[in-house]
Amino acid sequence: MLITTLIFLFALTIIYNTAPDPLSVSIGFSIIGGLITWKLVSELGESFINVNLKGRDLAKVNEPTIPESMGVVCATVYLMCMFFFIPFPFMEWFTGKGIISRSEEFHAPTFPHHKLGEFLSAMLSLQSMTFLGFADDIFDIRWRHKLFLPAIASIPILMVYYVNFGITHIVIPIPLRFMFGRIIDLGFLYYIYMAMMAMFCTNSINILAGINGVEIGQSLVIACSIAINDFLFLNDADPAVEAHLFSLYFILPFIGVSIGLIIHNWYPSSVFVGDTYCYFAGMTFAVVGILSHFSKTVLLFFIPQIFNFIYSCPQLFRLIDCPRHRLPRFNPSTNKLEYSKVKVQKPLKKPALYVIRIFEILGLVKTKDENNSIEVNNFTLMNLLLLKFGPLHERKLAILVIIVQILASCLSFIIRYRLVHFFYEI
Numbered sequence: 001m002l003i004t005t006l007i008f009l010f011a012l013t014i015i016y017n018t019a020p021d022p023l024s025v026s027i028g029f030s031i032i033g034g035l036i037t038w039k040l041v042s043e044l045g046e047s048f049i050n051v052n053l054k055g056r057d058l059a060k061v062n063e064p065t066i067p068e069s070m071g072v073v074c075a076t077v078y079l080m081c082m083f084f085f086i087p088f089p090f091m092e093w094f095t096g097k098g099i100i101s102r103s104e105e106f107h108a109p110t111f112p113h114h115k116l117g118e119f120l121s122a123m124l125s126l127q128s129m130t131f132l133g134f135a136d137d138i139f140d141i142r143w144r145h146k147l148f149l150p151a152i153a154s155i156p157i158l159m160v161y162y163v164n165f166g167i168t169h170i171v172i173p174i175p176l177r178f179m180f181g182r183i184i185d186l187g188f189l190y191y192i193y194m195a196m197m198a199m200f201c202t203n204s205i206n207i208l209a210g211i212n213g214v215e216i217g218q219s220l221v222i223a224c225s226i227a228i229n230d231f232l233f234l235n236d237a238d239p240a241v242e243a244h245l246f247s248l249y250f251i252l253p254f255i256g257v258s259i260g261l262i263i264h265n266w267y268p269s270s271v272f273v274g275d276t277y278c279y280f281a282g283m284t285f286a287v288v289g290i291l292s293h294f295s296k297t298v299l300l301f302f303i304p305q306i307f308n309f310i311y312s313c314p315q316l317f318r319l320i321d322c323p324r325h326r327l328p329r330f331n332p333s334t335n336k337l338e339y340s341k342v343k344v345q346k347p348l349k350k351p352a353l354y355v356i357r358i359f360e361i362l363g364l365v366k367t368k369d370e371n372n373s374i375e376v377n378n379f380t381l382m383n384l385l386l387l388k389f390g391p392l393h394e395r396k397l398a399i400l401v402i403i404v405q406i407l408a409s410c411l412s413f414i415i416r417y418r419l420v421h422f423f424y425e426i
Helices: 002-017 022-050 071-085 088-093 113-139 149-153 155-164 174-180 188-207 214-231 241-265 274-291 295-300 303-316 350-361 381-389 394-417
Strands: 054-056 065-067 169-171 183-185 329-331 336-338 341-345 367-369 373-377
Touching (some): 022 071, 022 241, 071 113, 071 241, 071 274, 113 149, 113 274, 149 188, 149 274, 155 274, 188 214, 188 295, 214 241, 214 274, 214 394, 303 350, 303 394, 336 394, 381 394
Antiparallel strands (some): 054 065, 329 336, 341 373
16 A cells, blocks of 8 residues: 555656656656556446446356456546646646746747647547447447447547548558559548548457456557557657657556556456457557557557458358357366367358368368368467467466567567568658
């Protein structure tokens, strides 16, 4: 308790002494957000259970009942921290008691309403996504309905993007310029792309989920990768410095509250984060990618999620039977997770047969031919890892997924900073 209080006071000291430096203030709020999240999650668990927000941890021998949807606590603390943070990036326009100076000695430039609009629209999208994610946790919305919820929540940032920037042209990679030229204007299709990016970021994290710590673990690696990329641009001579500062203002508190939550969600988890956290995390990444103008770089950090989505497509689009839950199967006798399977009834339709044969050649599936059906592993990254590495303890599987995410981020940085000259002029 004493250590927690000292850390909290230290964070307040950072905020008070570095008020003119928004980045330092953001670090202070990140520490405070992490502490408050850690404290509230432990204190509110019983209250969530009392209102039936609970679930059984099926990957444990005794299947304990623990609080569910605790991601809403994390997201709420994050939003509160961001609300308090909003004035600090605009401190140079305020003096004294917070009134814009009108003195003859101080001639402040025009207040950046467009910058404030970006902050407020980002907050509105994040707040909307948190609400929609919590509604999904409560009402268990069907996939075909909730798939489009992130696109609805992204409307505020798309509107601000249209008003402030409106840039819809893209630079074509060098190998394709003989077909399309150097620049092509996508028009309204660019806004569809950004809405689809919000949909992908949120749903892809939600698909790669289901064991203790994996949702927050992958999100923390992505967030840290974005933060590292932002720090590489913090040079006064770089024209993109403001955009990357904006990204850091949103990513650093996200890292703080996520650390506060993963302490309780790591194996053996005492809480479930629910869809609320997955949607909140995905929308945070979409916000910084869209409004900071490096959406392609953000998507590079989603290589495991992109693979998992493409790998899952045969089941998601019902070419192969798709059970409601494709989580790894828990074996109580070994206390380990094994890859789960699904039976596909014969005769198989040609598209399903082609998919299975191609995946067999690539080593992505293991089939067992029976009299009236074919048994095949479910098409998810976690099941594939269990197929390749054998049965694993739940903690080890979560660590393995995080290692894959870290390796993917390293590959992303190589692509972004070493191989980029093959596709674009530097």
